[in-house]
Amino acid sequence: MKTFTTIAEVRLFIRNAKFARKRIGFVPTMGALHEGHLSLVRASKNNADITIVSIFVNPTQFGPEEDYETYQRNLERDAELCLEEGVDVIFAPSVIEMYPGDNSVVINETLLSRNLCGRSRKGHFSGVLTVVAKLFNIIQPNIVFFGQKDAQQVRIIQQMICDLNYNIEMNVVPTVRDSDGLALSSRNANLTVGERKWAPTIYKALQKAVELYRAGERNVLVLRESVESILISDNVDIEYIEFVAWNTLEPVVEVDTGTLLAAAIKVGDTRLIDNILFA
Ligand code: AMP
Secondary structure, eight states, X not given: OEEEOSHHHHXXXXXXXXXXXXXXXXXXXXXXXXXXXXXXXXXXXXXXXXXXXXXXXXXGGSOTTSSTTTSOXXXXXXXXXXXXXXXSEEEOOOHHHHOXXXXXXXXXXXXXXXXXXXXXXXXXXXXXXXXXXXXXXXXXXXXXXXXXXXXXXXXXXXXXXXHTTOOOEEEEEOOOBOTTSOBOOGGGXXXXXXXXXXXXXXXXXXXXXXXXXXXXXXXXXXXXHHHHHHXXXXXXXXXXXXXXXXXXXXXOSBOOTTEEXXXXXXXXXXXXXXXXXXX
């Protein structure tokens, strides 16, 4: 396994891999790797000849009040995990390597980023799309892997691939959860013992909506109310619980196949997100 920190080095590697007609799989991450990330890596190993993992905590997708400074970073351990999984290349650039200038050119999405996380995290998706576009241009992957855990991100990147004509296949990997249902996230490490004990309630609340839906309930007001009643708790701040259409990410009044139920919950100081797609 090779670890590159400069764009020039990784480009040279890619040029040789392309010359050898290798199919390149790419897994963008912000590091602090866990089983969720590793399931993306395994999907890439199964679908590509060469797997490249980027590890870059992207400053432009964090708001001024957010956790950029305190975000978990552990490149050494990440590299061990990648080695065990048979990753071919880690691309771990510095901030200066990725943003040497003023970054006056950015990518903005104007429809799908208005709701859900886009509403409270102003500029977040512009930061995500800009860094993902840069990484796509550097790595030139044939296929990329993203987690359904970040559902809005998946939908917006799908749209960017389509609208900007990237010749890239996208593979969406199901959310990996702990045995108690909590979606794995690098941010789970920030939870106190008490918060960690409560955190699986988020998935339980989403599951309650699925249960009611299976029993025939379709009304969003009723379903939302049941999810909310489970989530209301001390030390917990509900940022949003929304039922939206997968294609548009616009709110629906009736739940149907393809409706996304997404929630963002602040547990103490830690913001957690989760979602389910109704089948
Ligand atoms: P991050 O490092 O949080 O930016 O995540 C990198 C990639 O891993 C994104 O595509 C995430 O959606 C994905 N990911 C994060 N957590 C999970 C999880 N629990 N299950 C599946 N994919 C995940």
